[in-house]
Amino acid sequence: MSKSQPKLAFCPIGKFVFSHEDALHQKEEIRKVMAAIGADYVDLENVLPDGIVRDKAHVRAVVEHFRATGAEALFIPHCNFGTEDAAALIARDLGLPVLLWGPRDEAPLADGSRLRDTLCGLLPTSKVLGKLGVPFSYIPNCRTADPEFKEGLLRFLGAAHAANALRMGCRIGLIGQRIDFFWSTICNESELLERFRIEVVQLDMVDFINAVKARAAGGYHDEIRQLRGNCVVEEMDDTALAGVLAVRDEALALAERHQLDAMACQSFMSLPESIGAWAVFADSMIGDKLPFVLESDICGAVSTLLAQRAALGRPAFLTDIAARHPQDDNAVLLWHCGAPLAMKHPDEKVRLGKHWILPGPLSGMTHFRMQDGPITCVRFDGEHGSYAIGIGEGESCDGPSTLNNYAWMRVHDWTHWERTLIEGPFLHHIAMTYTHCGAALKEAARFIPDLKIYDMDSKQK
Structure with missing residues (x-):
């Protein structure tokens, strides 16, 4: 790891x-x-x-x-x-x-x-x-x-x-398969292996679920008692919580066994339906130890690994560029679920609740505002054999409350960021970490042949 x-x-x-x-x-x-x-x-x-x-x-x-x-x-x-x-x-x-x-x-x-x-x-x-x-x-x-x-x-x-x-290469574990309708996360595994020694380690979802259920049978009684004392847990019985904790332990065991640098997971719907809960609190706990991303996004996992390494071990999170700030023209919402617990704002308490976008009976989605501070964002991706990283820095700022894990970020020129992301080989998934390490990421690119830099903080000459 x-x-x-x-x-x-x-x-x-x-x-x-x-x-x-x-x-x-x-x-x-x-x-x-x-x-x-x-x-x-x-x-x-x-x-x-x-x-x-x-x-x-x-x-x-x-x-x-x-x-x-x-x-x-x-x-x-x-x-x-x-x-x-x-x-x-x-x-x-x-x-x-x-x-x-x-x-x-x-x-x-x-x-x-x-x-x-x-x-x-x-x-x-x-x-x-x-x-x-x-x-x-x-x-x-x-x-x-x-x-x-x-x-x-x-x-x-x-x-x-x-x-x-x-x-030198890295190993990305993929639990399950790519979500069918997420075409934006399609990647060329062969090219990633040939060009960058990125090895995608396929981890069967059925085997994963069976192993999770076997672990959950132990009950996790003491940890569940502590969890209920430290978090707001809504509509989740102990069986569901045991399944979530078992997802964490099985994923970390696979990371150790296969010497993984990061992991990606299919995330829905096979896994939550099998354990009777959304497992993103497991993702938050895993994310404190190694990059773990949702929605089968291999390039997103690589992006998160790059952010974590450039930040010399600080946790990184694959967030969504979700919405512009309602008043600040240079601010944007960084949002998703399953953020590392180390990124939680100190005034917040973790809440495990329903999925507000996908209505249903399952609970277990993480809800907490993320911390304040300097932010670096990075996305590694490619098209037609050409690979690039988009890099930009910002600062957290005030903004309206929302659900799941979120932070509002202000940058120097959001319009330039937006055009760069839209016109480059990128998507709405972007890795973030709480420090300014954009200079380190740009410096890293000089050691990687044929990797183009999209500088979101300054217009290309």
């Missing part, structure tokens, strides 16, 4: 010229920042004498070490100048998302000499990376204490983590 960040290969670069002692000092200062942000990294301390690459002869040992340790992204800070051939060959041979940066140089010493010329070393390395066809991200030359460094490092971690979902 999805991790919160990629394992970072920390590959400091030095050169025989300039100060060796200062290069070691810069390496340790960088390490402090990585520790402060909780980066999961592997270094070269037991591979090279001082843990710094200084010669092309180091390339093979470094590449083998990072491969053996399962590195998923490469950070090559230039600590005093730069060994351009070694840095570029390591990047090319590993084939991982690459971050290039070096600490800003201080003033010359009193005698006119300099401890390092980091900027001078960064420029030739960038040139050689270009020669070798290695895409890379870059943090402008700054000091380790500058906020730009921490922000840039976090942005790259999110970008690399999202990019790797489409570079």
Whole structure:
């Protein structure tokens, strides 16, 4: 199941010229920042004498070490100048998302000499990376204490983590089949596998329902008692609630068994009719652990995974672009059901009630307003062999109450958003997460060949 960040290969670069002692000092200062942000990294301390690459002869040992340790992204800070051939060959041979940066140089010493010329070393390395066809991200030359460094490092971690979902591949579990009349969610599984290593793992609905019923037979008595105390439960007996909790546990067990990164579910009507309740509260609980989307939307599941990874593990939710705000021309309703419980507004209480669009006897639909804060939206999709991601950022805003799970979002120019979504290869399903990670998603796209970006925050040139 999805991790919160990629394992970072920390590959400091030095050169025989300039100060060796200062290069070691810069390496340790960088390490402090990585520790402060909780980066999961592997270094070269037991591979090279001082843990710094200084010669092309180091390339093979470094590449083998990072491969053996399962590195998923490469950070090559230039600590005093730069060994351009070694840095570029390591990047090319590993084939991982690459971050290039070096600490800003201080003033010359009193005698006119300099401890390092980091900027001078960064420029030739960038040139050689270009020669070798290695895409890379870059943090402008700054000091380790500058906020730009921490922000840039976090942005790259999110970008690399999202990019790797489409570079190294991901596994999307599909419970059931595509809902017949949802033509907008038709996707080309073969193309997704060939182009992006996205594997759709088919999970039979009949087997799933049988397993859910077997689990529900245990009763879940203690958890149901707690649930009734914490939530408003309308017209659901204990048997129905046990079925919902069993859906959660069976889905998470399948995710573990098949090593799934995200899941999609047919969602209606076989499953709710079989357990006597809408199971979307199960979706809310699953969504706190891994992306789980309704309505058999495979590209929607990928979109939600990209949002979660770019946000370094924050929950993501596949919402609907539902309606424009009745008064604010730049605001829109983000709405659906089964939002992760972590997204619930702190003043709200979860209510499990009837489906207000599809009348019927079943209860169990989740109703709660989602939290306030910065929002990033993303949709991955394709048509006729061409794939793209639409990316945009907004802020929550006030708006009228409605049912199910919802938030009102204000953006800079809704008309541009609307035209982009309508005219691009997208639909009303769009993944959202509560942070601004649009820059990380745009950065991720540079590591994915032939993936077009639709920037919903600025008009295309």
